[in-house]
Amino acid sequence: MGTVYAAIDSAQTRMAIKVVHPAQAADEEFRARFRREVHLSQQVTGECLVPVREADTEGPAPWLATPFVPGPTLDRQVATAGPLDGASLCAVAAGTAAALTAIHDAGIVHRDVKPQNVILSPTGPKLLDFGIAHALDGTSVTRTGVMTGTPGWISPEHYRTGVVGPEADIFAWGALIGYAATGRLPFGSGAADVVAFRVLSAEPDLDGVPGGLRPLVEQSLSKEPSDRPTAAELAHASTLLLASQETAVLPTAEDGRQPSLVADLISLNWHLPPGAEPDWPAPSRRRNRTRLYLAVAAAAAVLGSMGGALAASQASDTAQGQAPAGSSTSTVAAGAAAAAQHSPSQVESPTTSASAIPTATPHTLEAAPAPAYTRTDDAQPTIDEWVAARVPATPAERAAAQRLINDAAPILKGQNYMGDDVIVTFNPTAQTMFVTFGPGTFPEGQDYQDDPNWTDIRRGLMFGSCSEAQQDFHNDTTWPYGRAVVVYRESMANPLVADFRDVTHIDSCRV
Incomplete structure (x- = not known):
């Protein structure tokens, strides 16, 4: 639905600028959804979230700016270095659950929790992309008849009724942690309708999920939304598991208590996984820069899923480094250190001759x-x-x-x-x-x-x-x-x- 550019602001802070494509900007329904995205995203803060810093929702080319987050996405890391384990896995579980807690407390449903939207940054996991977020007040502006989300991460109730609440994010969290621990989608891959059938009628494949996390993942993947835990419950349980890791050496505070915040535990246990991308070099300090501008000559970053669509679920390229083949996302890569890689294309559009x-x-x-x-x-x-x-x-x-x-x-x-x-x-x-x-x-x-x-x-x-x-x-x-x-x-x-x-x-x- 758009392009993400690497940029720096007037304080020389590295940023990512999401710019909507002209075709989408001309769609009033999409523009309303984008306007809502920005408004809701600005209400949510948390250590494991990527906040919206600035935006223009009314201009001819709507855009929003977030801090640039270096590091591989979870799907790329698993594809290149294998599944996570130990403290790193528990940190991803705790961090993403804490992020969902903050999102749900603000009355928002993320709607697109998946490995491509989790970045393994130097300071811990970060959940991004509120492109199809909704408030829980029934004023959704999602186009009627369009199912948003990605097969394999869509909840059973979404398939049955189209209704999406916080419980759908919990289902996706269970699939996310199952994938991070095993390198496999709990309900397999393949054609979208086959994946949907498995989600609705089959049990997830969780062989390889560690014992401490497995009950949480199993409960999260329950077919019935009411049987799933809340994000706060998952964050609490995952934090306890993270604190129990042998690598966790918790310093004692002045009042004699040990820190228990997710951010504290992640900072103590988090080590950037092998193979992670190097940080984007900081630009030289320059004065008199009073406006945000696009650094076209810097490395480009690719748009996450804004709006989402039902399509075949395949391991995608990174959300801030590569663009999937055949998508409408254009990548600005002049002077970039690495060229974008393309995933194998699926069956072409029926309009193809x-x-x-x-x-x-x-x-x-x-x-x-x-x-x-x-x-x-x-x-x-x-x-x-x-x-x-x-x-x-x-x-x-x-x-x-x-x-x-x-x-x-x-x-x-x-x-x-x-x-x-x-x-x-x-x-x-x-x-x-x-x-x-x-x-x-x-x-x-x-x-x-x-x-x-x-x-x-x-x-x-x-x-x-x-x-x-x-x-x-x-x-x-x-x-x-x-x-x-x-x-x-x-x-x-x-x-x-x-x-x-x-x-x-x-x-x-x-x-």
Whole structure:
């Protein structure tokens, strides 16, 4: 939604300036959300938060300024150096819980707690990005029908009802600490709808979370919001765990009591993890600088998620050093020490023309060629196979998925199905391609079975997916997906196998 620039203010203090893109600035609804973000963020203070220092919400290019926070984001640190443990892990748990306590006490819901929004600074963990924060007074200005947040960190109640309260942040905190301790998302990765299904119906994978933290993480990941602890309770419990670390040598104050503040304990136990980025060198002192200005020649920093959107959950680049590939974020990097890295792109937008997709041959596959289709059974596809399917990974899979999406989306236009949304995933083990759509939006008391167009829509999608799979099967001897399956999400928690075909015979695509 914008760009973050490195900057210095009149006192030569290093800052980060978040500037909204012109397209967003022209959107009055977004501008109202941004105005609200600034107002709410200025009310919250805490040792483990990044405060808003200055802002302009009314100008042609709205912006806000926060102190520059050096250090890697949690996701980058885990990706490069592995999971955290010991005092560092407890410090992240205590610090982020304390930050959420301050946020919730101010009547705000963060709504996007995730590793990309936690920076491991030299002085401790910092929680940032209030880009989609809400007050708890019911005056949300989030666009109707748009689910904000990142799959894997979205709470079950958000999927069910769209309602988000402090309990949703607690759920995300549990996922965050589980990830920091193990390097894995508690509900796995993959297509957004599959992750949502696991969040709603599966137990989290917490193997490797230390014994002291595990009960807190388990309670935080409860399916029922009322069963989760508060942020204050998590901060208290995590602080006790941090104080119990062998590295904690607590000095005694003049009154004989030991310090118990989270900030004190973090400062005593925190050591910047190996591989952390060096601090941004301080600029030379200059006088007569009376206004904040953009240091374009300095290192650039990348925008965190302002507004968020439901998309495939992948480990992203750092919030203050890199920009994800294919995003609208532009990075100003003139004179920067390091170039931005790009993460692998997922399936392109349905608006992308099919001609722009490279033709896949056995010699262009990025992954090792799979054996040709070997299934001999006609077994009913299972939801477990659907859950285990992954997003397109090879050029051939991406091309097939894009062609399918381009052909399938028009079928849903004008129908009672959400957003003309079609997701294509692949299960190499089951040698099956899944085409998923829905959930539907129907009048109260009705469902997809009452839709007179249901049969035609299902058959149209089945014919398209079967034909696409058959074409690839016959044209590419290494193409393993000899079965096509259409899955309808009656709800995010209830996917149904609507139809399937073996595609190894020329007449198998008849509907």
